[in-house]
Amino acid sequence: MKHINISRSLGRPKRSEQEQSTDELILTVAGRLFMQKGYQKVPVEEVAKACNVTKATVYYYYATKAELFTAAMLAMMERIHQRTLQILSEDSPLRERFLLLAEVHLQATTSIDLTTFLRENHQVLTTQQMQKMKEAEEEIFQVLEFALEKAMRDGEIRKVNKKFAANAYLSLLRMGNQNLANGSELFKDPKGAAIEILEFYWRSLQN
Amino acid sequence: MKHINISRSLGRPKRSEQEQSTDELILTVAGRLFMQKGYQKVPVEEVAKACNVTKATVYYYYATKAELFTAAMLAMMERIHQRTLQILSEDSPLRERFLLLAEVHLQATTSIDLTTFLRENHQVLTTQQMQKMKEAEEEIFQVLEFALEKAMRDGEIRKVNKKFAANAYLSLLRMGNQNLANGSELFKDPKGAAIEILEFYWRSLQN
Amino acid sequence: MKHINISRSLGRPKRSEQEQSTDELILTVAGRLFMQKGYQKVPVEEVAKACNVTKATVYYYYATKAELFTAAMLAMMERIHQRTLQILSEDSPLRERFLLLAEVHLQATTSIDLTTFLRENHQVLTTQQMQKMKEAEEEIFQVLEFALEKAMRDGEIRKVNKKFAANAYLSLLRMGNQNLANGSELFKDPKGAAIEILEFYWRSLQN
Amino acid sequence: MKHINISRSLGRPKRSEQEQSTDELILTVAGRLFMQKGYQKVPVEEVAKACNVTKATVYYYYATKAELFTAAMLAMMERIHQRTLQILSEDSPLRERFLLLAEVHLQATTSIDLTTFLRENHQVLTTQQMQKMKEAEEEIFQVLEFALEKAMRDGEIRKVNKKFAANAYLSLLRMGNQNLANGSELFKDPKGAAIEILEFYWRSLQN
DNA sequence: CATGAATGAGTGTTCATTCAT
DNA sequence: GATGAATGAACACTCATTCAT
Numbered sequence: 129m130k131h132i133n134i135s136r137s138l139g140r141p142k143r144s145e146q147e148q149s150t151d152e153l154i155l156t157v158a159g160r161l162f163m164q165k166g167y168q169k170v171p172v173e174e175v176a177k178a179c180n181v182t183k184a185t186v187y188y189y190y191a192t193k194a195e196l197f198t199a200a201m202l203a204m205m206e207r208i209h210q211r212t213l214q215i216l217s218e219d220s221p222l223r224e225r226f227l228l229l230a231e232v233h234l235q236a237t238t239s240i241d242l243t244t245f246l247r248e249n250h251q252v253l254t255t256q257q258m259q260k261m262k263e264a265e266e267e268i269f270q271v272l273e274f275a276l277e278k279a280m281r282d283g284e285i286r287k288v289n290k291k292f293a294a295n296a297y298l299s300l301l302r303m304g305n306q307n308l309a310n311g312s313e314l315f316k317d318p319k320g321a322a323i324e325i326l327e328f329y330w331r332s333l334q335n
Numbered sequence: 336m337k338h339i340n341i342s343r344s345l346g347r348p349k350r351s352e353q354e355q356s357t358d359e360l361i362l363t364v365a366g367r368l369f370m371q372k373g374y375q376k377v378p379v380e381e382v383a384k385a386c387n388v389t390k391a392t393v394y395y396y397y398a399t400k401a402e403l404f405t406a407a408m409l410a411m412m413e414r415i416h417q418r419t420l421q422i423l424s425e426d427s428p429l430r431e432r433f434l435l436l437a438e439v440h441l442q443a444t445t446s447i448d449l450t451t452f453l454r455e456n457h458q459v460l461t462t463q464q465m466q467k468m469k470e471a472e473e474e475i476f477q478v479l480e481f482a483l484e485k486a487m488r489d490g491e492i493r494k495v496n497k498k499f500a501a502n503a504y505l506s507l508l509r510m511g512n513q514n515l516a517n518g519s520e521l522f523k524d525p526k527g528a529a530i531e532i533l534e535f536y537w538r539s540l541q542n
Numbered sequence: 543m544k545h546i547n548i549s550r551s552l553g554r555p556k557r558s559e560q561e562q563s564t565d566e567l568i569l570t571v572a573g574r575l576f577m578q579k580g581y582q583k584v585p586v587e588e589v590a591k592a593c594n595v596t597k598a599t600v601y602y603y604y605a606t607k608a609e610l611f612t613a614a615m616l617a618m619m620e621r622i623h624q625r626t627l628q629i630l631s632e633d634s635p636l637r638e639r640f641l642l643l644a645e646v647h648l649q650a651t652t653s654i655d656l657t658t659f660l661r662e663n664h665q666v667l668t669t670q671q672m673q674k675m676k677e678a679e680e681e682i683f684q685v686l687e688f689a690l691e692k693a694m695r696d697g698e699i700r701k702v703n704k705k706f707a708a709n710a711y712l713s714l715l716r717m718g719n720q721n722l723a724n725g726s727e728l729f730k731d732p733k734g735a736a737i738e739i740l741e742f743y744w745r746s747l748q749n
Numbered sequence: 750m751k752h753i754n755i756s757r758s759l760g761r762p763k764r765s766e767q768e769q770s771t772d773e774l775i776l777t778v779a780g781r782l783f784m785q786k787g788y789q790k791v792p793v794e795e796v797a798k799a800c801n802v803t804k805a806t807v808y809y810y811y812a813t814k815a816e817l818f819t820a821a822m823l824a825m826m827e828r829i830h831q832r833t834l835q836i837l838s839e840d841s842p843l844r845e846r847f848l849l850l851a852e853v854h855l856q857a858t859t860s861i862d863l864t865t866f867l868r869e870n871h872q873v874l875t876t877q878q879m880q881k882m883k884e885a886e887e888e889i890f891q892v893l894e895f896a897l898e899k900a901m902r903d904g905e906i907r908k909v910n911k912k913f914a915a916n917a918y919l920s921l922l923r924m925g926n927q928n929l930a931n932g933s934e935l936f937k938d939p940k941g942a943a944i945e946i947l948e949f950y951w952r953s954l955q956n
Numbered sequence: 957c958a959t960g961a962a963t964g965a966g967t968g969t970t971c972a973t974t975c976a977t
Numbered sequence: 978g979a980t981g982a983a984t985g986a987a988c989a990c991t992c993a994t995t996c997a998t
Binding site for chain 1: 981982983984985986
């Protein structure tokens, strides 16, 4: 209703937040802030200011803070979902695709791993809101599981519990993200981290 | 007036909270609550009430909420440290010790993985407080790394970056914890989870 | 787009709200809502929604909320005025006319007694707005007073302060309304209430 | 618990609000303000300021605004109850006692008639809070009804529905209060009003 | 050792009102 | 004639913290 989506260049959707409609701008900014500081530590006012609008404007579009949070997270997850889907749709060997995926996600500020983050903030959300989040999360997992399943069928990797393998993969990526985020000397750069993580992970999948 | 502790169902009451001195009681209870709900969502008042004392009493022992948090976390980490140290000090094969460690920690409500938790709440702490936490965390890691190093020297596992391996191990354990915590069907019980996780992890360490 | 009025149970919908012009519709609906919940507890938005228009539309017709309130109340009072005038214009004995008036008003959701209601909300109105209200109220009183005066002249009732008598009459009607509105067992139905009230009131007017 | 009632001279409890404990002070002031301007139009902050404390202090004693309101009203009603009881307990003729009661209440800023007032603000209260109010109101009515009943038994007045008669009496007093409050020329002073009202009312009770 | 009282600085949310279209 | 977008000013309520006793 309040959406007037005026195009969206598929290539690099980063630059020029000014072009977004106000509600989209709020969504993007809120998502960034919530991820950076956590739900509790971002007053609605801060989101508003970062968007050059007033608190009341935020409430014009999103009825409650929790709803804004939900919407922002869902949008984020959808972006991740798409990016993941796109990478895994190529037809190179799974190992290559997983490596690429790792690189991409270790570079992104928005981690693939909303899991932890959501769990922390799950208490403010209504059951329905949580449900939506779970579904969105599940979709992302399914993309991974599907790719793993195919690789098993093709004999590219050994038979494993695909759910487990998907979880483990994301878990290791999250570890990478965190070590990159804080100044740990474990990894120097995303690329190196991706390689090391995948090399380690892959051993567990090998025939 | 005597404390009349009317039980508190969640998380087994650490045998005989009544016997602890007030400051220890506060520490324990605070630790439990912070872990359950997160730093932001636990008012000092709540800690106080759960201890049958007043807010002012909490402040009598701990100058600020952040300090209480720090102290509670350090105590927790110390307990984990000790437990970990104890398990890894035995002289069975590393794989067995890691399995046991996994079992123990997947059963505990207090996860071995404070890493994530600390990162969330890191903004309220002073640099000094963070420093202490880092050190405590580091100690836990070192126990793992030491065990891994020895196993490498003994040829029990292949040569790997021990820091990386320790991180990966904890990362997978955390994944286990989370899947056990929310109702995911991935694992049915801690024991099974421990086995599956270790089996997966170990493949990456094998010669 | 057509109005799709999905019924609104409380207070019979004043036959065919759809036919009214928008400004009249707003007036009617606002009147009903203000009476039901009180000025303060009816946001302009609520009036708008109940009319299937937007807030801005309400402001298009009425410059401020207070003005809308004033207009709605005046319209209401005018209706009451007319109804009262009509009943009291008949030439049956005063007692009969007062009884009929009582019945009619105890059945109406919109009480004859705006007095109290206005007093509550008098602080938001401008002096001029209050003035108009006072005048409208006064007109209603005058109809009663006129009838009382005539009855005195005709010897139908004893000599009393007509202003006082009019006030007392409305006061007792209000009491009736309230006892009917809340579930008090004092009265079972409007008709019975009217009879009882008039019987009591009349004794004070008798020669 | 938070009450430390340090005496209370039975004679004239008006003067010297400073002697009251903070919670009592808040109660008194809140009562006065709510009666003057209505629940909605008195921000908690205003109550606080009028007491020379901060908003937070008000909330220290009363969990919500509605609770403060309830407590203040109950206290008021209790005072009215006591005053009424005291006056009606004397053993002069009912007419004299009712006259005195009328005088007293027409002079008081705090009207005997909370009925209307409560009805307006009833929507913010919980059912339980409303219940308490109703009970307190009922008690006041019972004092009146009891006196009326006795007068009937003694043949001082005719047989009437005592509930009705009590309601009517309060209704007329309220009318008096309102006409005294706004500048209506109907009454010049409380004493005169009391006399006129009682004279009118009494005719309906006479044998 | 422990507490009751008090507070300052938020923080989510509401709402009357304006204005360009 | 009607509206979507935006806002400023309130306002209820929370909470970490202080302090005299």
